[in-house]
Amino acid sequence: MAEVKTRRRGGGGAARRAERTAVKIECAKYIERNIPNLDILDEAALQIIEANAETVLEEIGVAFVENPAALERWKAAGADVSGERVRIPRGLARKLCATAPGSFVQHARNPDRSVEIGGRNLVLAPVYGPPFVRDIAGGRRYATIEDFRNFVKLGYMSKWLHHSGGTVCEPTDIAVNKRHLDMLHAHMTLSDKPFMGSVTEPSRARDSVDMCEILFGGLDGRTVMTSLININSPLTFDATMMGALEVYAAANQACIISPFIVGGAMAPVSVAGTLTQVLAEVLAGVAYSQLVKPGAPVIMGAFVTSIDMNSGAPTFGTPEAAQITYGAGQLARRLGLPYRSAGSFNGSKLPDAQAAYETSNSLNTGLLSGVNFMLHACGWLEGGLVASFEKFVLDADQLGVLHRMAEGVKVDEEAQAMDALREVGPGGHYLGCEHTQRHFKDAFWRSDVLDYKPYETWEEEGARDSATLAQARVEKLLAEYRAPEMDPAVREALDAFVAERKAAEADSFM
Template sequence: MTEAATEARRRGRGAGGGAARRAERTAKRIEAARFIDRNVPNLEVLNEEALQIIEANAETVLEEIGVNFVDNPAALARWREAGATVDGERVHIPRGLARKLCATAPSEFTQHARNPERNVEIGGKKLVLAPVYGPPFVRDAQGGRRYATMEDFRNFVKLGYMSKWLHHSGGTVCEPTDVAVNKRHLDMLHAHMTLSDKPYMGSVTEPVRAEHSVEMSDILFGGLNDRTVMTSLININSPLTFDSVMMGALEVYAAANQACIISPFIVGGAMAPVSVAGTLTQVLAEVLAGVAYSQLVRPGAPVIFGAFVTSIDMNSGAPTFGTPEASLITYGAGQLARRLGLPYRSAGAFNGSKLPDAQAAYESANSLNMGLLSGVNFMLHACGWLEGGLVSSYEKFVMDADQLGALHKFAEGIAMDTESQAMDAIREVGPGGHYLGCAHTQANFKSAFWRSELFDYKPFETWDEDGARDTQMLAGERVRKLLGDYEAPALDPAINEALADYIARRKGETPDAFT
């Protein structure tokens, strides 16, 4: 436990702690759904022969072609000691070695939130939904497309906190360009820690920023004590390259028992073969090497098999989303992850549209449902994604967040208890009747069907009289309502003060840098 964490805990037992407990008793309670526990089967597109071929080919890639660990002598030394052949920065991993190392990674783990009611379980048949990650731009109907600011970032964290079906606060929900590059991670983390009590992600853009994330989390939780409180995104520079920035962040998080998503970043045809089988081979090889390396740093460190895969428009070179090929890769990667016994990250509300329009809706619906049926355990970009990931959209955020409720309902599967069989209702109504007034309907109508909190189902005349509002207009109104209703979750003032002191100290250590 850091000195700051110890001091915050000591203060919290005094007057500050009393104030925090009073605030907790009087704070408005925001409804939040528990993470999804799927009661529907996974869709499997690869037979046993195909799986064995892909697994064998991935081992061949690791052994014969190898992977690069760039500017990272410590990683090369770890691999050499583990039995790999190192030639310059190229690591050749003998058949079976990476898979053997992956065996120490847990198949499931808990990510703790500062509000224990918001803890999430990652792995098994669980599905955790997290918002958009990484866009430098934001869009809303009033201001159009613009560079993101810290105010936008805080707004998206608030919207995530207020969204019932979203389990996770996420990470870089947008990139606030009005704060220095080398310091914005401190403000972003502070926003997640204070404006929400859901789980969050740490910074990965420099190893030292990962260290800051661990130290701030230590303050927030009054000591980590080996608890996993962050799940952070480690992208692989596909094809087959592990850079020192991402691997440095992974090393920090793995050593502190914080979870990492090992995720190839693939645009098919540019960063991987155009074929589904070829891409799956490369995805598996890269994940095997990345997960194995995390276990070289700390055996048992929590880690997630990631697959971020899109196809490419061969006319423009732009990535495409919601396509059949991306779906097949996502389903196949899920099968490979389960055979490794690892939690799986993929899918999201992916689309290439410039606006929250029909294209965005079609492509996002394809991607969201694909994620549910492919066995995804951690879904980043579940709401807010627009323009191929360049834009965080306010309206799309609440549109997607509303639709996540449909995923929850579908994942429940089909209940077969006596009440659900409804034989009494069928007997009561009989031939030619209707069910609107029967006892079974009266007892169950409030919970029988999932209901959107956004879509308009009014008759035409009523809809027209209300202003003939389309979905984007309704979404804009919902954004304003959620932000207007927002109240921050209670936080011990001593912890808040310790976080503020930490941030001020770190910001004062170096001058601002905007590149």
């Protein structure tokens, strides 16, 4: 009997040690705001902007280039079509937008990772689109598929990210006409969070839908992708993006209809003028998605930056961009649409103080403006040309602050802490009181990257700056990465699909 008991004690201790040292891959639920949105436009201003947007659609119109089918849809809906110019009668676009849902669920292959986009929710996704990557060891360089896969792994390992994203960086070592297959395969196999589809050509959107059919065992009307459809501002809808939208809308997959605004270059320099153009473009884009399929899920987007009038370079984290982001949020809520905007925007070349200031401004604006889907939430550098590994983990860490801020302030009996106030009284301290003991583990948000050690300890450990600490964090996360479980038959089917599609056509780097 004694021998049995000894073995049980040893086994229990080993189990506890294993539990303490085991890699835990945590993922916080998408943010549910308990704080108010910041509305900066009054009713009169909103009505002026909405009326002006209708005037733009009716008098100036929008261009649907190289897309005869779109022109036919608009003509049948009652628009005035002249060449490629579509003039939309006042009220028609808004009426068509009414069938778009106010919120929707994007399903992940792990149901626990599914997200609801819309309402009071905020879903965070990583940087999208940079052709370059940067890290301390390798500097600035063209991105590869290995870089892409490592970003997907980091996104999967990052607690505060809810979404795997899309083109986290452009893997330039893979042919342009085939890289979407490798990117989708990485999202599907290296993570079990939701992801985005390809939009660079309609056939690639079709590939995205087909691969999701394999991954999910049939879609059955479920929305499993959210994809970015940029408008070629000002007021131009190109055939490539609209072709991808047509594929996704028909398959009930969500699209972000997002004007790409550089104030002073692609929109007026004034906040009100830019908001007018943004709203006109969104109304036309969302309405078109509903012409393809009424009820197709869609998100109102607003990617906004200003311009340095001396150099022509885009600028980020500016007050004007924030004002447009706040105002667009109000317009989205009046339309009853989910809203996409903001991110870890900055123009810095390095993850330095400029990057931190501009990123912080943009992230906080996104939280307070009511954004529902935040693309570029981590990793953005150099105006979106670079995806930075160190900045990815620094930003992903700081997204925890958004989670805590969105919780609001609790005032229940436990939060009032009257027992602590009575226990400590005048002149005491709260470190040892019972209330503190109950809550010290989760009372305050804690960074997993930043250094709060005493100066002497910091110096002994190498006097590391934030980028160096982030480099160590990247290495740690990648070393601890474990792929989520996956049905071997599904994996084999995905591998076969990718191989077959790649073999079907020659490589193209154009």
